[in-house]
Structures are given as structure tokens and as C-alpha cells.
Amino acid sequence: MSVEKNWEPKIIAFTCNWCTYTGADLAGLNRMKYPENVHLVRVPCSSRVNPQFILRAFQKGCDGVMVCGCHPGDCHYATGNYFTRRRFMLMKRLLEYNGIDPQRFQARWISGSEAAKFRDTMTQVTAQIRELGPNSKFQEKWYQEGGPENE
Amino acid sequence: MSRTGVIICHCGTNIASMVDVEKVAEEIGKIPGVVYSVTNKYTCSEPGQQMIKDAIEEHSLDRIVIGACTPRMHETTFRKMLKGTKINPYMLEIANLREQCAWVHTDKEKATEKAISLVRMSVAKVGSNKPLFTSFIPIHKKALVIGGGIAGIQAALDIADAGHEVTLVEREPSIGGKMVMLDKTFPTLDCSACISTPKMVDVSAHPNITLKTSCEVEAVTGYVGNFEVTIRQKARYVNHDICTGCGLCETKCPSKISDEFNQGIGERKAIYKLFPQAVPAKPVIDAQNCRKLNGSAKCGVCQIVCPLQCIDFEDKDQLITETYGAIVVATGYELIDWTKLYGEYGSGRYADVISGLQFERLVNASGPTEGHILRPSDQKEPKDVVIVKCVGSRDEKKGKSYCSRACCMYGAKHAHQILEKIPGSNVYIFYMDVRTPGKGYEEFYNRTREDGATYIRGRVAKIYKEGDKLICTGEDTLIGKPVTVKADMVILETAMVPARGVEEIVSKLGISMDGDHWVQEAHPKLRPVETQTAGIFLAGTCQGPKDIPDTVAQASAAAVKVCGVFSKEQMETSPMISRVNEEKCCGCEFCVKCCPYSAIAMKEIDGREGNRKIKRMVATVNSGLCQGCGACTAACRTGAIDLLGYTNDQILKEVDALCL
């Protein structure tokens, strides 16, 4: 697949309302700058994120996917992110096993006060994915644009 | 087809300076189903809100998307606004164009592109929104306090003073707990009984407080506002309705038993009051040790001497069930049983090696020695006393890994009391660290050293007897040499551990404990008196070791929390909670395992299999308990359990919309 001109990575981040989403708001309040490529989906808790959402995001054309929540021990719902941790440690490995580059799916703990960490993480992840180029793996667009004939 | 209205807010220039809001409105207006797409200078202002209300009427909108500041700022504002319209308040989504777009980006073109994406995601999501309705739970304005120590007493009094009914349950025959056993309290050295017994009397006299001693919680069901609690009133064998507490029975009773209130120093009778100032000031019979009740003799002397015929040997346990709106757990602590753990300190073989609580009784004017410090073995006044701190605390191998927090201070207090009461005495305190974080605490520690206490930094390795002396060996780690003290008496300042039976209470209440069995608070910093279960609060040492000031403070805090619950007639529950699709649910119970609030239970429903009617199990969510985290939804492989407001469908739509 040829790289489109003016291609910009599309990154989706599932963020918990109490920590990372708040941290992102704080980054805004402090006028911190990070790339426009990151789009947040607000969920109550990182444990709300069904690993199937990740597959869907890749399928529909995201170049990078993130799941962010409170640090373990700080979950607003006490134990949610312990489940998150288990689920995505496994999912991440399964994705990599199926050929997804490790950088394309990442999970991070970012608290409500870690605006700088939020900015740095998003900047860094965007750069990594820009480096990797557009993702075609798992993407249905690949089919719509001709499928196997592309190869 | 849905009719979505979209309002893109300028937020003054906050958004408009970095995002081409007009372009956003224009682009969004092209999405099928969006019938109204405009911009507004200040959407959250009164005119802004009015504009939305008007648009709803004018364009027959059935859902709204607002591109503005973070939803954490004005989501509630706009939901309130929608309450006055024909649209359900939950038919609203907010795209975060300020904090997560305009403020953090520098390229206007790209920021505008991103803003379009964000609003498109919200438009996609709102398309799947469903009207949600808050439900109301009636609040039963009566509180249950479990445990009648100083924490329970304080909490009960505070709640009662606020005008609510309280039931205080205590398993012992009297309230008072550990505090009433103490002689003096640090650092002010006021008499413990003098400050705690008036509170006990207040409890018994308070019109809003029902005191239930010799009672235990048997079962708890329900949820905040509506806990059904069954309480077991243990047989007392004395009719407290008639008894005047004259005490005649007690003097005549022939059975003598080791006195637990005095920590085994001294004896009590089988019919007894826990201590002289007990509340209620009426005796009970200890069935295990009563000659008549345990069948070892005919006896019945108490029955014969009682002038009012209060003794009832036929008395039975009774179960009482009542409804409470909130529960305060104040089950307290006890001291670790060092005799089972520390062979090097003699495993309890030496009578003069005693615990701190035993010393409190020895030095207490109402104790077995009437306040004279006499060593238990021969009733002689000790001249050289060794105090050993951290026995069972900070000892991962034999005891507990944590610091018990109060021992440094009461160790200093014991030293002070000995030096004051026994002229010419010497006190040696073996310590590892002296921890005095509290008002006036460091000063008190200094004073104890001025009094003449010798502090030796090191743990005692062994205590043994030679003649009538107890030889204590330790290392003074500051000089790096082993030291030996010949003592007449040794006081071990032992670790606090949760009161016996806390495990049962915790499981009955459906709350959790930490690894050391202290009751788990909802959040260590921000919700220290709450539990994971709404309506159940914590007071005092059941949550972790603490001293009296902290205990009382936490008890009052718990009382305020209870009053908070009681401040409304009904409680509104968030409608954004999990819901089970019973048709799809296969009953695997996987969601139950993931729920931090025990909000999911299994229930039996009618079903069909082929042409047979059968009963099958499905999950069901308790709306009083569910807090809407959604952990269950990601655990459900079928997708039978879903989180209202953040449904699988809604989130997938958002994902899809981003990728258009």
C-alpha cells in the first residue's frame, strides 16, 4: 500500500474518566501541546474497555490504539484496573503474536495529576506510529480497496 | 431517523481562536440525521441554554450534541437544562473541543479537522443513546452502629445528636470497649474513665439511641437506605427491665472466674457486671461458668437472693430484625496473643512479663490492685521495669509487619506512670524507633526522658528468669554492644490486631479486609471512612491501628457520612449502571467475579428448553449497589451485560465514526 500524501496517523485512546481523561483535561488547562492525532474516548473505568474494541479500532482503520487508566491501587472503583492489567497484558501479546507492531497497541497508567505524562506519552506514541507508517494489518479498508490484488 | 441538534461553542475565543467553529458546524451539518448545526458564543450561559431549548421546539430535536469544554465541567449543567424540555437529559453528548483540542494544539487547520472528528464521534454515539431514568431509593433514617467502644459511642452520639435514630450493638455486656480499661490517656494524662464513662452514660440516656448489649449481628441483606439486619440478643438470664443493679446476686455468687476485663489479673463472679461503671449497670450470667447453667451444681443462689425476681434461668437467645439506612462498623481491636508467638520472652511462663493492657489494669485505681503497681507473681512493688516495644508489631516473621502506631506513646506513658508512682524506680525502654507524630506527642516523649526513663535502641532478644529477677538481653545498637537488664517486671507493648470475629462481620456485610484483616476503606486517602459498599462506614481501629484522638475523629467523620445519607428522603441512583439482557445471559457468573461492589447476584428465571419449561439462572444487577464502572461488561463474552450510557453499541459507534 502506498503511503498517502499528507498521511496523518489516527490514534484512539480509551481513557478512564477519573484519571487519564482528567489528566488530559489538566494538560489542556495548562495549555500543554501535543499532536492532534490523538482522540480520546471517555469510559468510566479502564476495566470498561472490552479488548474487542481494540480489534475493532484496527479493523476500522486506526493506526494506533491506547488504553489508559488510573495507576494500580488508585482505581476509583478500587479494583477495576487490576482486571484491565490482566486483560490487556494478554491481549497485547496476542496482537503482537498476530503480527501487530508492539507500539501500535499500548496501555498506560496516567493519573489525573499527570498532565505532563499525558502530553509526553501522547507525543511519544504519535511519533512512534508516524515512524511505523499507516497500519494495514487487520484493516477492512484493505479489502475495500481491492483486497489480495494489492499484494 | 433521529433528529440530532449540534451546537458548537466558541467559548468566547477559547475554542474559536484555534478551531474554525463555523466550518465544524457546517461539516457536521452534512451528517445524515443532523438537522440542526450551529455555533454559539457562550453555550453554557443563560441565553445559550435558551437557544438550545428553542431549537428543540423549533426543529423537533430528539438528541443533542454540544461541542464545548470538557463534559466534566458542564455535563450536569446541560442535563439539568434538558430536564425542562421534552428531551431526556441522557440524550446528550458533549465533545471536548476545549481542553482536548483548542487548548492543546497549535495548527488551526489540523485542530479543526480533529474537532470535526470529535464531534462526529459524539454524534455517532448520541445516535445510540436511549432515555435513562434515575430511580429513587427510600432512605430509612435509622443507623446501626456495630461495636460499643469509644468509636461506636462517638459515632452513635453524633448521629443521635443530629436527630436520627441509632441502634448501638455491643457483644459484651457493657459498652466502653478498650478505652475504659485504660488508666490515663496520653499525652495529657487525663483519666480515661473520667472522660469516657460520661459518654457511656450519655449513650444510655439519649432518647435517639437504642442500646443493645450482649448482642451480635447475625445477618445483613439489602443496600444503602435499606439494610435488613438481624441481631442476636444473647441470653443474659437477668431481666434487665426489672433489675435495678443492686449487686446482691454478684456478692453471693460462689463461682469465681479469671476476670477478662482485668486481663486475667484478678477474678470475677459468674453473675457479673463487666466493671463497676458498666453501662447498662446491670449484671448478666456467664452461662459457661454458672454452676446451675452448666449443670455442675444445683446452686441458683442468685435467684434466691434477688429481691426483685429478675433471674431467669430459662432465658434464650432472641433474633430481632430491623431496617437501617446506614451502618457504622466500629468493631475495634485487640492485642496480639504474644504468648503463642514469643518463646524467647517465655511464652507467658513468667507471671511478671505482662502486656501493656495488663499494666493499664494494674495501674488503674479501679483495677485489681487499686492502682498500686504490684507485680502479679508476688504482689511486690517492682523497682526495675523493662518496657519492650514492637512486640508483634514490625515483625513479619512472628507477628505483623505493620507499626501499631500507639505503642510508642503509651510505652512512654507507662514509663512515666511507673517513675511517678514508684519512687526510686528505674525504667528501661527497648525501642527500635520512637514515633511521635501527633500534637504534643514529641513533648510527652521528651518529658518521659526527663522523668528518668532510659531509652535503649534495640530489640530484646531474650527474657529469662534467675531467682526472682527477669533478665532481659538486648543490644544497644547505638553503642554496638549487648546489654543486659535485671528487671522485676517486664511490660510488652504488643501489636494491635483486629478484634476477633471481624472476618464474620465483614463477610456478613459484604465488605472487604486487607491482608491483616483490617477492614478495607474505599480509598486510602480520599474515602478513608467509607467502604466499597454505599451506606457502610468505618470508625476507629477496625480500619487500622490508631490512637484515641484519631479514633474519635474518624467516628465523627463516619457520623457525618451517615447524616449525609440521611439528609434526603430518597436517594437518587445514577441510571448509568449495568443492566443484564436476561435473554442472552448464559449464567456463567463471570461478571459476578469482577464486580468490586458485589452488586451482581444470580437469580432464577423461567425459561424454555425445546418444549419444556425450565428454570435457569441469570445475572441481575442491584441498582442500589452498582456504581457503574463497567468491569462486568468487558468480562461478559456474550455482551449480555451492558453499561447504560456507555453501551458496547455506543462505544463501537464512536470508534467507527473516528475512522470514517
Add this chain to the structure above:
Amino acid sequence: MLRYAYYPGCSMDSTGATYKKSIEFVAEKIGLDLREIKDWNCCGATAAHTKDEMMALALPARNLALAESEDLGLDIAIPCAACYSRMKYSLHAVRTDEEKKEQIQEIIEMPYEGKNDVLSFLDIFSTEEAMEACRSKMVRTLSGLKVACYYGCLLSRPHEVTGGEDTENPMDMDRIVALTGAEPVDWSFKTECCGASHQVDVPKEARPLLDRILRNAQANGAQAIVTACPLCNMNLDMRQAEINEKMEKKYNLPVYQFTELLAVAMGAGAKEIGLHKHFFPAFELMKKYAKRAGENG
């Protein structure tokens, strides 16, 4: 059935000779069947583990493997605390550490699975069966004789290895000795170290260890000390006179093995079990207290 594989240990042939005699006497009386392991070797005692951990595990393991190869399914009885401790270490390693097990097997060039237990003589005598057998064979009583039962460090520590009872105040020997009518005193140095080989290599520094033990025993009213190990016994017995002389003390505490007390109570003659062979005179005290059972005074 009181049948065990038997590892006597090197001391049994020399300084432990009196211990050996009393064991033989008591074993005969109560039908204790001890089958000596063929061609056993030194366990390495306190020296091997200062050289190398694997050596200290392999030396005892050879004996245990020999016992296992005879395939009698018998637990191994050990009269010496030091040997017992070393054997327990080997057994513990083989049972809990697969890697070490393989290494040990490779070094001793024998299979060894750690099937059988390693037991001290206190373990053996404190079983219900042995206690009952002893009780039925008592013909004398040592009533009135106050003794301090000294266990030493190696029988009880470290707890994970020995799995023994209380490491500070064990009671097995006290219970066994009480069978003879003698009265074990409550004292506090039951498991304190006697210095072991340090009594040979750094005697001046090690003497206070013996002094403390003797002192506490005497202070708590003991007239004699009872041990369950040839090494502890030798240290307390052979060096008591030396302590009295060099540290200016006046200890008068004959030192017996617990099996000697049992033997006397079962009717053994003093010569028969070698009571006169003790360094510190032990015969007179025993003579004073040993009475025919049922005899008054």
C-alpha cells in the same frame, strides 16, 4: 514397631561410649530395633559447611542414600544433635529443591529420593509407643532428682529444617525424663548454644557459653544436666572442672545423657552403662536418688 535405621555418628566410638552403652541397654529393654547403616561415613559436622555447601549436603546424603538403598523403608535414628542437624539439612534440600537434589545425586553417585525421615533420639523416645514401652520397664525411680534438660541448638534450629517443636522451650526431653521420676526444672537455656567446636579452637571465647548454661541451670534449682547429644554432653561434662577453675565458679552439675537416666530407672548397674566414666563425677548423685520403685524415702 520401634524399628529404625541407625546412624550412630563418629562420637559413638569414642567420647560417646557411655551414651552408646545406655542406648544399647534401653534399646534391649524396650525392644528398640536399631539397624546400623552399613559403612556409614562422617556427616561433616560443624566443619564441612564452612568449606562448601554442597559438601555439607553430600556427605550426610551418602549415609541417607545408603539407608535408602537397603530399602527397608525405615526412618533413620540419630543420637547426635550435630549429625541430626546435618542429615536434616540434606533431607530438607532433597525434598524441597529439585536442583540441589540432582546435584547431590550426581556428587554421591547414588540415587537418593529422601523417602525416609530423619529422627533424633528425642523424636523416637517421645512417641506414644516408646513412652509407653519405657513406662512399663521402670523398676527404679529417680524421684527428687532435679534436672535441667538441655537440648542444644542443633536439635531445634533452624525451625524450617528441623520442623521441631518450640525452638525456645521444647518439652520432649522433659516429658521423657519425667518417666524416671526425676523432676525437670523450668529453666531458660534449653536451646542456647554450647559452643560446639569453638570449645576446641577458641576455648577462651567459648567458655562463657558453657558458664551461662550451667549458671542458669543451677540458679533454677537443677542438680544435674541431662543432654541428648554426645557433643553437648562432652562440652558440659569434660569442661566443667575447667570452667570452675579458670572462671572461678563452683558448679556441681553432673551431666547425663537422657538415656542414662532411663537405663538407671530400668535397673541398669552403674558399671554396666559406664557411669563412672564421666569426667565430672556422676555416680554419687545417681546413687543418692535412685530408689527401687515403690520404696519410700
Add this chain to the structure above:
Amino acid sequence: MNDTLEIKREAQLRETARRLLEDGTVGYIIGWGTTRFEDKTAPLFAAKPEEADRLVWNEYCINSLAKYSLDDKYPEKKIGICVRGCDSRAVNRLVNDKQIERENLFLIGMPCSGKENSVCEGCSHKNPVVYDILIGEPVEENTEEKASAERFREIEEFEKMSPDERYEFWAKQYDKCIRCYACRNICPACSCKECYADQYMVGWQGKQNNRAESQVYGLTRAYHVGDRCIECGECERVCPMGLPIMRQTKKMLKDINDLFGNYECGVESERAPVLGEYDLTDRDEFM
């Protein structure tokens, strides 16, 4: 296979089955029966005592039988099921997932020294882990070394490839997939009333038959059963297109073992799947 021993076992099985049917202990028995091919057997439902003799026991008894019990969750009488090691773990799996009640089943334990099936090579439980009656003597288990060496050998080798090579491999595989869902239907860890893939209200899974949709299905299936897989290999055996499906689930299992300690599903009936629990000390790599 030791023929005489297994022939004897077959006779014992028939005898036991007849007795169980005669005395009414069970309503019917699910076992294996002959087909018109000599080297194939098919599941057999024997409801009458005289049908007991149609049960066979040989190296072609490959089909997993446990899941048939789901078709009759509320039986009037107990269902007799022949269980090998893997089948017994399947039963535990279904019981743990509350899909069947153990009391409704009568398990006829069949010690199994391996079938004409490659998955049997590194089998760690040849003897049933749970049963009501055991037919004949237990067989010797594989050594732990052998079982564990075999278990993830393929996965480890596969992991050595580059991401692109791995993607290429799987993409080719999923191009073959016809989404017949046979792998799901046979799997004892798949027990939903309505599989996510069959739902149309929430668009979890597109219905088109193309690479991307098949990949989503493949990974979702692996994730769904990963912490419940009993390693029977039925998914792979029934796949008409020959996809190496076990390699996905085994990858999940391997990671679970690496991350959360030794884990074998269905061996203990009480143990919850690892994703239904957590440990405060779990590794944290999302810092």
C-alpha cells in the same frame, strides 16, 4: 496401544454401560460408535441396554463428547458420558462455567493412552481427572518433562518469526477461513447462549466473509476461550479448512502461564479462569 488391554477395556465399557442402563442409573450414554469407515468413529447415544454393545473403544475414538451434554441441560435422568482425560477437563470447564450440573452427569472414566490425533502427543492428563466410575486400570501418564516440553514448543518457535512474517502467516490462514464456526461449536469453553458473532443488534462482528472479519473473529475467539481452553485440540481437528487454531489459544495459555503462574484449565473444578480474578502483585508493564 496395548491392544489386548484396550480390547478388555472395551468389553468392560460395554458391560458397565449395559448395567448402568439396566439399573436406570442413567437415561442414556454418550460414547463412541462405529461408522462405515474403519478408521472413523462417531458419537453414539445409547439409550437401551442392548445398545451398549454398539459402543466401541479404540484408537479412533477421537470426538470430544462433553459438549453434547449442553443439548440436554435439564435431563430427567443422569446422562452417562464416556470421558477421557481431555473430556473430563471439558466437563470441569462446563461445570465451572455453570453450564451443566455435575449431578446431572454420570462420568464413565476412560484412561486413554492417546488417539490417532497429533494433539495427544504431549497430553498431560491421559487419565480422567474426574469420573464416577473408571473403566480398567489407569494408564501411565506422560512425564511432566515430556508434557511441558511438548505443550508450547510450536508457539515458541512461531514467536521467533518477525511481526510481518507472523502477520503474513495468519493473514494467509484467515484468507482460508469460511467462518463456519465449527471450531466454536465443538469447543467446551464456548458456552454462551448466543455467541457474540451471531448477534446483529450490536455490531461486534461483521458477517462478510473476508480477511479482516475473519481475523477479528479468530482473535476474539482466541481471547474468549484463552483462559478456559482445556487443550483438547477439537477446534483444530474439526476445521474444514485446516487452520492451526490451537496455535492462537495456546499462545494465550502460554502467556497466562508465564504471567500468572502455572495454569491448566479444567484440572481443578473450582478454579476460576484467570481473567475472572487478579493479584495485586501481577506484573505491571503499563507504567
Add this chain to the structure above:
Amino acid sequence: MDDCLNEKSGKNLIKQITRETGVVLHDCYQCGKCSAGCPMAHAMDLMPREVVHYMQLGMMDEVLKSKTIWLCATCHTCVDRCPNDIDIPSLMEKSRQEAKRRGLVAVKEVDRFNDIFMENVKLFGKSQEVILEGLYNVSTGHFIQDMENVPHMLSHKLIGIKPVMIRDRGAVQKIIRKTMKDKKKK
């Protein structure tokens, strides 16, 4: 600036020792219960607690030079009572072996005794008390030590002059050779 704590050279050795013994040094909070209960503490130049502290700080030279590591009687009283389960005897053991390798034997007598003991075992398969004592006295120059007890022993046949040996001395020698060879390789 040799005294800088952060430049102490013992860190690698300490890492190796803690790995081999499984001791978690930072668990120790220096309460001194070990030293207080140690029967040999009175003769030690470093308290057992101090040995742990030196190791926490990376100051291994001080430990290796100390008498303490040689005086430890391995009675395990310290670890039995330790609130943090620090296996001090094992630390002493490993330090002793390392000290010997570096020729830093602070208490020669202890080392001599152990050497002679093992020589003895190597030779006969069993230990021979009289030979052991004799050789030890000769090698250390303490000729008369314990000699007052010898006549008693001889007269009561508590000791014999003829050594008692095991048959398969080769087996024992092999064990010692194999394990010591291992030692040198490291």
C-alpha cells in the same frame, strides 16, 4: 575519596552472596535482636547486626576482615528470632569462604580446626577425635590444650589409638574432591 559510600567495591560480591543465600538485605532494620541473642557476641569485633549493616552499605572488606565471621557458631538463634528472617548464619558462611579465598582469616584457629577435621574425614571417612585434637594442637602450637583429659579418656577406653575407618573411603574422598573442585572453578 576512597571513603565514598557510593563507590564501595563490595557491591558485586554482596549481590552474589544475597543471590546464593536468598537473603533480602534491605529487609533488615537494625533492631539488634540478633546480636543480643548471639552467644558469641561478647567475643566478636563486629556485632552480627553490624555485619548486615556493612553489607547493606556495600562495605564488604570490613566484613571479610572481621573476627565475627569466624566466631559465629552457626547456632541459628539469630535467624530464629529475627523479625525479618535474615539468614545471618548463611551470610557468615559465604563471607568465611570468600575471606579464606582472599587469605583474610582473622581467627586462624577456627580455620585450622575445620581444615584438620576435613582432612581427617578425607583420610578415614570418619572423624577421629584423638587424632583431630592431636593434630590440631600440634598445628596451632597449643600443645597442652585439653591434654589433661587424655589420661581419663584412655583409662576409660573413651578413645582408642587405632583409627576407625570406613571401607569405602574412596566414596567420601570423591565427594570432597568434587565439591572442592567446584569451589576452585568459581
